[in-house]
Amino acid sequence: MKEATSNEFFTDWKYAPAPESTDHIKLNKxxxxxxxxxxxxxxxxxxxxxxxxxxxxxxxxxxxxxxxxxxxxxxxxxxxxxxxxxxxxxxxxxxxxxxxxxxxxxxxxxxxxxxxxxxxxxxxxxxxxxxxxxxxxxxxxxxxxxxxxxxxxxxxxxxxxxxxxxxxxxxxxxxxxxxxxxxxxxxxxxxxxxxxxxxxxxxxxxxxxxxxxxxxxxxxxxxxxxxxxxxxxxxxxxxxxxxxxxxxxxxxxxxxxxxxxxxxxxxxGGKAANIIFDDAPIDQAVEGIINGIFFNQGHVCCAGSRLFIQENVADIVIGKLKQRLETLIVGDPLDKNTDIGAINSKEQLTKINDFIKIGIDEGAEMYQSSCSIPSKGFFCKPTLFLHTSQSHRIVQEEIFGPVLAIQTFRTVEEVIEKANNIPYGLSAGVWTDKGSKIFNLTSKLRAGVVWANTYNKFDPASPFGGYKExxxxxxxxxxxxxxxxxx
Amino acid sequence: MEFNNSPTVDQVGIEERIARFNSRSIKKQSKIQGLKLALNMIDLTTLEGKDTEGKVRQMCYKAMHPADDIPGLPTVAAVCVYPTFVKTAKKALGDSKVKVASVATAFPSGNSTLEIKINDTKLAVNDGADEVDMVISRGEFLSGNYTFVFDEIAAIKEACGKARLKVILETGELSTLDNVRKASDIAILAGADFIKTSTGKIQPAATMPVTLVMLQAINDHYHKTGKMIGMKPAGGISSAKAALQYLVMLHETLGNKWMNNEWFRFGASSLANDIILQLGKEQKGVYYSKDYISND
Structure with a gap:
């Protein structure tokens, strides 16, 4: 098949900067x-x-x-x-x-x-x-x-x-x-x-x-x-x-x-399990993973920071995650097109970077978006860690940044055990087309909030809070x- | 067959993703670039019982000269007509780069025998159509007779010869996004060069959710086989703003490789004029009356 031809008015479509105006903001000294x-x-x-x-x-x-x-x-x-x-x-x-x-x-x-x-x-x-x-x-x-x-x-x-x-x-x-x-x-x-x-x-x-x-x-x-x-x-x-x-x-x-x-x-704190079964709506699950860990730069106590993918769809899901990572726009928080803004403080950025180093030292495989990040300010590329295991510190401890630790599983029993094997219990996510599977997991996951086929949804009418630590x-x-x- | 393993689709998740696309702010240079690209992707269409050779000739001229008072505009991608007007269109377009697409296979219902559908296709191709827009048998699809649908597409593909085949799923009749995904997979596996949402004769026609599901089917096929398939939403896209939102969706789902009229088309008639209006505004600094733009 013929490769796409580029033409003279079109080579590479980029979104022009669309900064929100700050003219109307009055801050005291x-x-x-x-x-x-x-x-x-x-x-x-x-x-x-x-x-x-x-x-x-x-x-x-x-x-x-x-x-x-x-x-x-x-x-x-x-x-x-x-x-x-x-x-x-x-x-x-x-x-x-x-x-x-x-x-x-x-x-x-x-x-x-x-x-x-x-x-x-x-x-x-x-x-x-x-x-x-x-x-x-x-x-x-x-x-x-x-x-x-x-x-x-x-x-x-x-x-x-x-x-x-x-x-x-x-x-x-x-x-x-x-x-x-x-x-x-x-x-x-x-x-x-x-x-x-x-x-x-x-x-x-x-x-x-x-x-x-x-x-x-x-x-x-x-x-x-x-x-x-x-x-x-x-x-x-x-x-x-x-x-x-x-x-x-x-x-x-x-x-x-x-x-x-x-x-x-x-x-x-939290270190939520986001669980993807092989019968899940895969493309929407990938969105849920992205939203789960990169919402607010991962500075979310209920962030879906531990991803569990059923083994037979792991390659597909990880491939799609990597593809989706490339379309995330990292940069000026005030630009209306920015998906991931700045890390909240220098201290937090140092902590995140320390954890990334720990992850590499622990032998997990790191994957980052190819995006560039601004030279000034505190920024961190969206980061995946593949081949992590339950005993890794990046799996056990709360990083509070745009860093996702990925594991695979085979059976429902296995994933429930892994998901609960953590001192935290704030939230969890379950992705499957099958209602009975959802109800089975929501009753067994030790987490205050369990989202089914969605993630990071909040409503004033819905109670929020944790189990354990x-x-x-x-x-x-x-x-x-x-x-x-x-x- | 592989299409029995089509992944499930979550409607709520699809709608949330669409909302994210639509919150992108496309301004300045990226807007101008996007609008020109969208214009260049249009299949300018007339599919009415009352079509005349004169109307088709006028449309062909418009296809080559969307608005000569605005310098630097591209032509549209193709004109789309009934088989009986292919000769007229071909002659009117001469050696321009604008392609001729013809609907075929008992458009729009698709309710006829395979023999008649093949002859319909051959009529268009022999008269010089570069592209054939076929419809699938929705009745057979909804009754679960997927192999019938597959075989029919494969037969039409063969009858197309060198002409590129666009397969219209008529998503407005498929009722669920799971069905849209399955029909997309069947069409792709049966040999479609393009998959297309709608005939324009059924409401709803193209929507962003069905288009996204189809783009995801194309993406999955590409990553499995390395083969690119084109996409054509058709019907119901009439504003420049909507076209930009579709381009954002295309850009973030399939990427730059698909951002050209070889791989993406808009089936539309009134969209071109709204794009011309917006591009004219960018050049002249003010909106001007629609009376300045021809309605051909």
Missing amino acids: QYDLFINGKFVKPTSKKYFDTINPATEQKLAEVAEANEKDVDLAVTSAKNAYDKVWKKMPAKERSKYIFRIARLMQERAREFAVIESMNGGKPIRESRDVDTPLAANHFFYYAGWADKLDYAFPNKKPQSLGVAGQIIPWNFPLLMAAWKIAPALATGNTVVLKPAETTPLTALKLAELIRDSGLPDGVVNIITGFGKTGAAIVNHPKINKVAFTGSTDVGKLIQKSIAGTNKKVTLEL SGFGREGGLHGLMPYLSF
């Missing part, structure tokens, strides 16, 4: 702590820089809260709880939450752009996933606020008091919404600390909350490092701790609240109300 409805200077007098990981340029300075600042924030939350929020009729409370949701929708574009600037995630995701989902979370929980007695009949649900909430850098705005919305709906007040690398959308949310007219002190947002987080957790007036982040820090939190009356929910407590849905209530 310096951000203070949001305490009692106002931005106040930190008593520590200290500020730290927050940067754009795609350019390494400084975006703003952010206040570092010390123990005294934390005390101010918790005290203001406690006062707001006792004097205003606890007494307010639930239907009034819900109106405020609805208002926050509406304002977030109105300012969605601004939030999306800042999220991409500060966190490195592609604008396609911050625009189509993070921001709308965050607004939906407020809408969803606003609806529950005056229906708690119906949600838990005859149990007399009561609010707890002040919730101390510490959130990670992978979904800064969305995690703030996951934490704040159910806390407010159940009548609690909040002290929230965003991660030190990604504080800007949380601070923009603080501005939005101030504009919404929410009574002063109901939500306090303070910035800082691990020490600030520890001060929140250990503050005696905190009644409830909600943490999303690493398993190591989760264990520390668990230790430090031992013997106190504080309720706690932890949403920690992936944490406990559920966020989202009816279940997400319980950790903020006593019965």
Whole structure:
């Protein structure tokens, strides 16, 4: 057969840059702590820089809260709880939450752009996933606020008091919404600390909350490092701790609240199995694998980072994965065509690169996309590891980056055993055309979420949380109300 | 036969993939390049009972001169007509590079005997058709008689001689994407040079989901055998924007090798004018009235 002929106006089709405009973004040079409805200077007098990981340029300075600042924030939350929020009729409370949701929708574009600037995630995701989902979370929980007695009949649900909430850098705005919305709906007040690398959308949310007219002190947002987080957790007036982040820090939190009356929910790490059977819709499964591991550069606790392919289709699936890898566009997070943006921080990039080296040393076969990556900023090529085994560190440990460890299996029993043979248990994926196989696996996989023929699907109505060292407590849905209530 | 092992297709997954293609932002140079390419991939089509030789001649002129007031435009790929107009088209196109495609095999229903279908094909080929667009027997396919469909395509392929064979699956009548995949595999294995979605006489005609399933069948065949098969979505693609979305899908599914009219065609009549309008806007900086563009 004749080879394709190229003609004069066409050689190699490339998408021209399509950057999202940043003209409408207004960032302050310096951000203070949001305490009692106002931005106040930190008593520590200290500020730290927050940067754009795609350019390494400084975006703003952010206040570092010390123990005294934390005390101010918790005290203001406690006062707001006792004097205003606890007494307010639930239907009034819900109106405020609805208002926050509406304002977030109105300012969605601004939030999306800042999220991409500060966190490195592609604008396609911050625009189509993070921001709308965050607004939906407020809408969803606003609806529950005056229906708690119906949600838990005859149990007399009561609010707890002040919730101390510490959130990670992978979904800064969305995690703030996951934490704040159910806390407010159940009548609690909040002290929230965003991660030190990604504080800007949380601070923009603080501005939005101030504009919404929410009574002063109901939500306090303070910035800082691990020490600030520890001060929140250990503050005696905190009644409830909600943490999303690493398993190591989760264990520390668990230790430090031992013997106190504080309720706690932890949403920690993961190393999810994504399981492809030979009767799966192969091309769609390949999309699911790509979405499972490369969504948000792999900075996802429920990322499908361990791939199990049934042996008789392994070559086909791996061939298609390699082909698909070539079409992923890695680069400027603000370009609308970017699929994989910047790694969130230099520290995280170093950690990922260390794991890639470990994988090679362990004897796994590395395959990377032939794409080029920008010379400035923190970037990592999408990476596959073939011929891995269960005892490899790249299979056992959470990498939190665009790195996929691939194994094959023969029988259902084998894959269930391998999938469960890990300290984590947050999520899993199953790909098969056969319904009975799906139900068999969902009952045997020790994972909080099991997706069938899809991956990384989130909805405010659906509870999310882990087994084993992936944490406990559920966020989202009816279940997400319980950790903020006593019965 | 191998087509009994066609992989399953997940409709939800296909639609999500389409949504990703459609979120690509095609601007500036890539837009101009893409639109010119799309124009160059069109099979300009007239398939009506009331077609006349005059109408076919006008269309042939348009095929060679889409819009002479805009410099640098390519011709379209081919004109597509009924067998009785092949001679007229061939003569009108002279020695231009524009090909003549003819529908055949009791188009559009395909409900006739193999003998008549073969004669229909030979009529078109003997009159000079470069390409033959056949329809499969959907009734036989839906009743599970896959070997009948396979044998019929193989027989028509033989009757085509040197002419390239495009096999129309009429996906609007196949009801599921699993069926679209199976019909694609049958057509490819039976010797199709191109697989094509629709006659244009049945709704829905070409859609992005069915086209993606067919492109994936082509991709699998290529990786198994090294043999390239062409793709032609036909009917229902009328805007330049939609054409660019199809090109994105082609680009990210099969890659640059397929990005030319040897391997990809749009079966369309009104698409050409919308592309001309958009290209004119890129050159002149403003949209101008559609009255400036001929409707041939």
